[in-house]
Amino acid sequence: MSRLGNTSVTSEHIFMAAQKFGTPFYLYDEQTVLDKCHDVLKMPNAFGLSVSYAMKANSSRALLQLITGLGIDLDLSSLNEGKRAHLAGIPCSRMMLTTQDVPLGPARKDLEEMILKGMRYNVCSLRQLELIADFAVAHQITLSIRLHPGVGAGESVTRNTGDKYSCFGIHLSDIEKAMALARQKGVVFDQVHVHIGSGGDPELWRSNIDRELSYVEKYLPDVKIVNLGGGFKEARMPDEKPVDIQDLGLYASNKFHQFHQRTGRKLVMAVEPGTYIVANAGFIVTSILDKKSTGEDGFNFLIADAGMEANSRPLLYGSRHPFFIISRTGELLSSEFDLSELYPEADYRVVVGRCCESGDSQSLDAHGHIIPRLMANPEQDDYLVIGGAGAYVAAMSLANYNSYAIPAEILLRTNGTFQCIRAEQILEQMIQNERSL
Numbered sequence: 562m563s564r565l566g567n568t569s570v571t572s573e574h575i576f577m578a579a580q581k582f583g584t585p586f587y588l589y590d591e592q593t594v595l596d597k598c599h600d601v602l603k604m605p606n607a608f609g610l611s612v613s614y615a616m617k618a619n620s621s622r623a624l625l626q627l628i629t630g631l632g633i634d635l636d637l638s639s640l641n642e643g644k645r646a647h648l649a650g651i652p653c654s655r656m657m658l659t660t661q662d663v664p665l666g667p668a669r670k671d672l673e674e675m676i677l678k679g680m681r682y683n684v685c686s687l688r689q690l691e692l693i694a695d696f697a698v699a700h701q702i703t704l705s706i707r708l709h710p711g712v713g714a715g716e717s718v719t720r721n722t723g724d725k726y727s728c729f730g731i732h733l734s735d736i737e738k739a740m741a742l743a744r745q746k747g748v749v750f751d752q753v754h755v756h757i758g759s760g761g762d763p764e765l766w767r768s769n770i771d772r773e774l775s776y777v778e779k780y781l782p783d784v785k786i787v788n789l790g791g792g793f794k795e796a797r798m799p800d801e802k803p804v805d806i807q808d809l810g811l812y813a814s815n816k817f818h819q820f821h822q823r824t825g826r827k828l829v830m831a832v833e834p835g836t837y838i839v840a841n842a843g844f845i846v847t848s849i850l851d852k853k854s855t856g857e858d859g860f861n862f863l864i865a866d867a868g869m870e871a872n873s874r875p876l877l878y879g880s881r882h883p884f885f886i887i888s889r890t891g892e893l894l895s896s897e898f899d900l901s902e903l904y905p906e907a908d909y910r911v912v913v914g915r916c917c918e919s920g921d922s923q924s925l926d927a928h929g930h931i932i933p934r935l936m937a938n939p940e941q942d943d944y945l946v947i948g949g950a951g952a953y954v955a956a957m958s959l960a961n962y963n964s965y966a967i968p969a970e971i972l973l974r975t976n977g978t979f980q981c982i983r984a985e986q987i988l989e990q991m992i993q994n995e996r997s998l
């Protein structure tokens with residue numbers, strides 16, 4: 562079987578797309594995005610479910626249109642994300658802004674306009690509350706409040722957003738102050754929000770549900786929506802285990818029912834996944850440019866025509882992405898999803914990019930050390946495909962490092978055709994804002 566991972570992308574697709582568009586490019590599988598969205602929309606719930614897509618994971622316009630077209634709203638981390646989504650035709654009423662930014666300065670007018678058009682505002686600090694309260698009350702707009710529970714979980718410490726090493730939301734030690742200010746101003750919080758991190762232990766995600774409901778009971782009499790954030794653990798590599806979100810939904814649903822029995826309040830559950838929806842739908846398709854070795858005690862290097870500038874995650878977090886080697890005629894030579902047979906000249910190899918930096922490797926651990934991986938021995942011009950590349954890859958790239966262009970983004974449609982959803986950057990675009998001496 563020549564499928565890449567659990568997606569509908571095959572080695573033949575890679576070959577055809579590479580012929581058509583030239584490498585490197587990002588390739589997204591529409592079917593996987595649709596399947597993942599439906600998975601989340603089917604989450605069991607007690608009194609209603611609201612799903613938002615965390616667009617920071619991948620903000621490509623066509624993907625936003627695809628995802629929101631299924632009834633999923635948007636979680637924004639900046640006002641610009643909202644403007645971008647609005648330019649893609651998505652109404653403000655389908656968005657909520659959760660940001661570290663403060664509602665001041667030149668963007669304040671735009672912020673107010675978007676709130677008046679229905680964008681929800683999630684208050685993330687006491688200062689944000691002070692700055693937005695009068696406006697909200699004057700226009701009878703209810704707000705959401707993001708709380709900092711002091712407990713979090715992430716795939717790495719840098720993606721834990723709930724413990725004392727991060728500062729997202731109003732810490733519990735300030736909640737009395739926040740509620741007093743809200744009462745004094747007349748602010749109504751009808752939503753509470755906690756996002757404890759990305760890709761952490763599902764057990765902690767579970768325990769956050771209990772914690773968040775206890776805040777609603779103790780402090781938040783007007784809350785109708787309990788937003789549990791994103792952060793569902795996805796498995797990019799075959800040896801990883803994804804969270805069972807149906808099971809999480811069942812757990813949450815029981816807790817919401819118990820809460821109702823205790824308090825008489827029926828709460829809507831909200832979730833805002835990014836990774837879970839797009840991570841495994843994405844690939845980076847590269848060509849092997851060169852092969853080198855560093856001697857008997859060294860490593861076998863494969864030099865691909867995209868690396869850290871297209872995917873910074875290995876360098877940032879030591880993240881692992883599955884590798885697929887495909888011959889220049891479209892034959893799948895090796896896949897990390899099936900290492901049962903010995904591929905031609907299978908050996909441990911290191912995948913690097915073209916940047917002048919030894920950290921430009923897709924085969925790193927969390928400390929930046931090279932970790933070779935088992936794969937076939939490609940020839941020059943064969944394809945090396947990097948999987949699990951739909952979330953926080955194009956969106957979080959180190960664009961233009963070494964002046965390499967941002968690759969095109971291509972969508973494999975469910976009818977088998979390819980659609981370019983973002984053209985490759987050209988040199989003129991890279992330098993257009995520069996000014997000569």
Ligand SMILES: Cc1ncc(COP(=O)(O)O)c(C=O)c1O
Pocket residue numbers: 615618636659722756758759760790791792793833834835836837952
């Ligand atoms: C507030 C908020 N919600 C949702 C998400 C999405 O997280 P994930 O991509 O892990 O699902 C993030 C990511 O950092 C976030 O900060």
